[in-house]
Amino acid sequence: MNGPSADPTAANYAANVAHNYGAPPITLVKGQGTLVWDAAGKRYLDFASGIAVNAVGHAHPHWVKRVAEQAGKLVHVSNLYRNEPQGELAQALSLRCGPGRVIFCNSGAEANEGLLKLARLHGQRKSGTEGACIGVIVAEKAFHGRTFGGMSATPQEKIQKGFRPLLSGFTAVPLNDLAAWDKVIDARTTAAVLIESIQGEGGVNPATPEFLRGVEKLCRERNVLFMIDEIQCGIGRTGKFFAYEHAGVKPDAIAMAKGLGGGFPIGAIWMAPPHDDLFQAGSHGTTFGGGPLAATAGLAVLEILEAEQLVAKVAERSVAWHAALRELVTLRPDLVKEVRGAGYMVGVILHVDPLPVVASLREAGILTAPAGGVAVRLLPPLNASAEELAEAVAILRQVLGGWKAA
Ligand code: PLP
Numbered sequence: 184m185n186g187p188s189a190d191p192t193a194a195n196y197a198a199n200v201a202h203n204y205g206a207p208p209i210t211l212v213k214g215q216g217t218l219v220w221d222a223a224g225k226r227y228l229d230f231a232s233g234i235a236v237n238a239v240g241h242a243h244p245h246w247v248k249r250v251a252e253q254a255g256k257l258v259h260v261s262n263l264y265r266n267e268p269q270g271e272l273a274q275a276l277s278l279r280c281g282p283g284r285v286i287f288c289n290s291g292a293e294a295n296e297g298l299l300k301l302a303r304l305h306g307q308r309k310s311g312t313e314g315a316c317i318g319v320i321v322a323e324k325a326f327h328g329r330t331f332g333g334m335s336a337t338p339q340e341k342i343q344k345g346f347r348p349l350l351s352g353f354t355a356v357p358l359n360d361l362a363a364w365d366k367v368i369d370a371r372t373t374a375a376v377l378i379e380s381i382q383g384e385g386g387v388n389p390a391t392p393e394f395l396r397g398v399e400k401l402c403r404e405r406n407v408l409f410m411i412d413e414i415q416c417g418i419g420r421t422g423k424f425f426a427y428e429h430a431g432v433k434p435d436a437i438a439m440a441k442g443l444g445g446g447f448p449i450g451a452i453w454m455a456p457p458h459d460d461l462f463q464a465g466s467h468g469t470t471f472g473g474g475p476l477a478a479t480a481g482l483a484v485l486e487i488l489e490a491e492q493l494v495a496k497v498a499e500r501s502v503a504w505h506a507a508l509r510e511l512v513t514l515r516p517d518l519v520k521e522v523r524g525a526g527y528m529v530g531v532i533l534h535v536d537p538l539p540v541v542a543s544l545r546e547a548g549i550l551t552a553p554a555g556g557v558a559v560r561l562l563p564p565l566n567a568s569a570e571e572l573a574e575a576v577a578i579l580r581q582v583l584g585g586w587k588a589a
Pocket of ligand 1: 329
């Protein structure tokens with residue numbers, strides 16, 4: 184149905200769009216809430232959410248109204264001048280992160296670049312010499328983005344291959360192995376650690392609360408920045424506003440993006456005092472970051488989360504949903520190894536390659552995202568209803584239940 188002959192967009196992509204995303208299988212033309220439709224009119228439950236981006240679903244009336252009104256008023260001014268929505272969004276984020284300061288950018292990778300530059304400045308302040316303390320400890324299977332800093336912080340061959348030499352100073356150690364982190368966090372040479380509270384791309388691997396608390400303690404003892412990447416797991420997705428809150432830790436700096444704009448590109452870093460003065464005038468910046476339109480999209484998302492109590496609803500609805508998903512292990516123990524994650528960030532971990540399963544699920548009417556070569560990742564919008572969660576389980580049961588080993 185969606186081959187080049189049936190779908191002019193497919194032909195257009197095949198001829199003109201670079202192949203770095205392979206050949207996407209369908210063309211999506213319309214969305215409403217948790218649903219999307221392709222060019223052939225087929226309806227899907229969108230449990231990929233643009234990879235954890237559409238936090239409030241598609242075409243939420245409040246989001247559309249706020250963004251449309253702002254588009255008619257003021258779209259862009261650069262950071263040479265103040266704009267009202269940026270100030271309001273920075274304040275709203277500081278209310279959630281704690282006292283501190285925010286720098287806006289345009290994507291997750293760019294947010295992590297900001298954190299990595301912050302780590303350099305901290306290392307310099309700590310050691311008194313530029314370049315003397317640049318170490319950043321990351322977790323194995325981490326994913327922090329496709330820029331040079333992001334790739335350097337992403338210890339995966341498939342990401343780094345072809346782009347070396349990368350930045351130096353990164354050390355990867357197994358997630359949740361506190362003893363290993365204790366060994367490599369060096370008071371003299373380590374500037375920062377960078378950890379996803381729940382690894383997304385790596386296969387939905389949660390950092391345990393004990394591990395996060397243990398690393399936080401080591402960082403405090405050794406004057407090392409405790410930096411958390413909440414780009415995928417943040418903004419309500421796990422049933423807390425930030426996933427690190429489940430562990431009761433207090434990061435020195437946080438990267439966020441994805442769900443923050445509800446589909447409009449925006450990223451941000453938040454920095455706690457005394458690190459929030461490390462960036463001085465002229466030391467960092469971006470033309471588009473925190474523009475009035477993007478910041479308004481962010482404000483609209485936060486307003487909807489509040490008005491509809493979505494973070495609490497994710498926590499509440501995910502209890503029954505996870506229980507129903509775990510029954511997939513009983514249904515097909517030969518195929519499904521486990522179900523893990525938190526809230527609306529779930530990995531159905533398979534014994535087989537998830538790619539054909541994701542394709543079959545799509546054909547059966549649900550969009551999901553593969554992760555880490557092991558997981559079918561479920562990332563519904565935060566306003567997905569109990570009925571929609573149940574419909575997703577029914578499709579998974581039907582597809583996995585009838586799955587024939589290759
Ligand atoms: N960090 C994490 C945890 C991510 O999941 C991603 C994207 O998947 C990134 C960083 C990079 O974000 P972006 O694709 O917006 O550059």
